[in-house]
Amino acid sequence: MWLWDGKAYRLCAGRQAAGDEGAEPDGGDAVLLGAGGSGEAFAERLRDRRTLVLNAGASAFAGWSRQEIVRRLRRAGAAVQAPDQPSARRYAVALFHLLPLAVEMTGARGRALRPNRPSPEPWTEPHLVPEQDARYRPLVRLAARALYACGLDNGIVELAEDDAGKCAVAGIRLPEETDYMRGIWRDAANGLARQLLASAESARTEADPAILLGADPEFLLLSEEGKVVSAARYLEGGHGAGCDAVLVGGQVKYPIAELRPAPAATPEGLARNLRALLRRAALLIPDRPPLRWAAGGMPAAGFSLGGHLHLSGVPLTGRLLRQLDSYVAFPLAMIESPAERARRPRYGALGDFRLQPHGGFEYRTLPSWLASPLAAKGAFALALLCAKESGSLAYLPSEDEPYLAAYYAGDRQALAGCLDRLAASMAGTRSYAELARWIEPLLAAIRSGRTWDAGADIRAKWRVSR
Numbered sequence: 001m002w003l004w005d006g007k008a009y010r011l012c013a014g015r016q017a018a019g020d021e022g023a024e025p026d027g028g029d030a031v032l033l034g035a036g037g038s039g040e041a042f043a044e045r046l047r048d049r050r051t052l053v054l055n056a057g058a059s060a061f062a063g064w065s066r067q068e069i070v071r072r073l074r075r076a077g078a079a080v081q082a083p084d085q086p087s088a089r090r091y092a093v094a095l096f097h098l099l100p101l102a103v104e105m106t107g108a109r110g111r112a113l114r115p116n117r118p119s120p121e122p123w124t125e126p127h128l129v130p131e132q133d134a135r136y137r138p139l140v141r142l143a144a145r146a147l148y149a150c151g152l153d154n155g156i157v158e159l160a161e162d163d164a165g166k167c168a169v170a171g172i173r174l175p176e177e178t179d180y181m182r183g184i185w186r187d188a189a190n191g192l193a194r195q196l197l198a199s200a201e202s203a204r205t206e207a208d209p210a211i212l213l214g215a216d217p218e219f220l221l222l223s224e225e226g227k228v229v230s231a232a233r234y235l236e237g238g239h240g241a242g243c244d245a246v247l248v249g250g251q252v253k254y255p256i257a258e259l260r261p262a263p264a265a266t267p268e269g270l271a272r273n274l275r276a277l278l279r280r281a282a283l284l285i286p287d288r289p290p291l292r293w294a295a296g297g298m299p300a301a302g303f304s305l306g307g308h309l310h311l312s313g314v315p316l317t318g319r320l321l322r323q324l325d326s327y328v329a330f331p332l333a334m335i336e337s338p339a340e341r342a343r344r345p346r347y348g349a350l351g352d353f354r355l356q357p358h359g360g361f362e363y364r365t366l367p368s369w370l371a372s373p374l375a376a377k378g379a380f381a382l383a384l385l386c387a388k389e390s391g392s393l394a395y396l397p398s399e400d401e402p403y404l405a406a407y408y409a410g411d412r413q414a415l416a417g418c419l420d421r422l423a424a425s426m427a428g429t430r431s432y433a434e435l436a437r438w439i440e441p442l443l444a445a446i447r448s449g450r451t452w453d454a455g456a457d458i459r460a461k462w463r464v465s466r
Contacts, residue, residue, distance in 0.1 A: 002031045003034070035059055052317060053319070061151060061174070075405075078149060078169055089107070090161070096184075098353075147172065148351040150172060211314050215309050216308050217368045217370045223289065241284065261274045267378075267435070268377070271380065274376070295368040295370035309383050311360050312359060317390065320390045323386040324383060325351060328386065329366060331379075393426070395422065400418075
């Protein structure tokens with residue numbers, strides 16, 4: 001584990017540097033970047049070394065104006081506190097590698113967002129918000145989205161809550177280098193160092209870890225008039241084919257159908273499990289009255305559908321999230337129909353994730369790829385490639401502003417400018433040969449300008465009898 005202050009790097013935890021100031025981080029190491037002016041160039045040098053870099057965007061972030069930070073936060077769907085807007089409560093969420101270290105409630109104040117500056121007034125009546133508190137998870141999710149939108153992995157996100165309970169970002173601060181030498185930051189850095197050492201030891205003594213891929217894609221049932229028919233009529237308690245809740249007119253309803261297939265180690269295995277659940281759902285949903293099964297990002301106005309992927313057997317890192325954005329979310333955005341851009345940024349924000357009780361995590365950015373079996377199996381294979389080759393996929397267009405802007409704007413043509421480099425990066429990995437038969441049809445479809453048909457019935461596409 002190395003710290004970089006813009007001038008020199010030093011050992012923080014893990015192995016001994018033996019006083020060698022000329023030593024450099026290598027594969028299996030992690031580097032924590034500060035706001036030093038040369039941080040970006042240093043991070044770029046480490047891209048091809050399999051070095052895990054945290055806060056690669058720190059030096060760029062430190063130079064941004066308030067307007068630039070606000071623009072990026074709003075583009076990613078993170079609410080921002082308006083200047084001079086009062087707040088009933090304030091919170092400070094400390095995140096390391098996008099995971100919470102502490103959530104502290106600090107009292108009521110009205111200061112608006114100020115980039116990377118410590119609060120001018122002292123904290124008032126601070127106390128920790130426990131994980132069991134109903135506010136904890138929403139606060140952490142908003143803080144993680146804000147930090148990720150600014151290209152950061154570690155930081156303190158200040159949140160302001162109004163009298164109605166709505167939260168907004170009030171500020172973002174970078175940890176000081178000395179923070180990593182004490183308290184919760186030192187514990188987190190040392191914990192990562194131990195994880196890296198354990199991973200290195202495991203790699204020397206064992207075969208590749210078993211990575212499993214799961215999913216919970218959604219679809220809608222639409223009448224002949226195009227109206228949404230509640231899935232709860234047919235699928236509640238459907239043993240893997242169920243329904244999901246949404247808020248409609250202030251009431252919780254369950255109109256969205258959701259599949260929860262058993263995980264698999266291959267794209268074909270997961271697709272097989274999905275098809276079995278679609279067939280089971282077909283037995284539960286009658287043919288009369290006629291219903292259309294619709295998927296994609298937004299097959300009906302106001303109903304955003306997700307195609308969440310679950311990964312286990314691989315640790316969550318900011319690098320892996322940015323790879324999933326680059327190699328899975330970007331290609332799917334190149335093949336989705338134009339109208340589906342409307343689900344962003346409230347849904348479909350880059351880097352959206354949720355930890356799972358089984359120890360893995362859920363990648364939540366994607367639309368419902370049930371609209372296309374070709375795209376679905378391509379997404380499965382691309383996600384597995386990212387998980388297996390996280391140390392090798394150095395090209396990350398999701399860190400480049402033009403491609404970020406194209407993704408959120410739904411500009412498929414501009415976004416496709418990164419496709420050839422993505423394909424070359426994938427082809428250079430060890431695992432590509434085993435996954436190429438699912439990836440290359442998707443790439444060919446993108447290059448030919450095809451989009452999936454969100455208006456078609458997915459049963460025909462997945463060979464499910466009506």
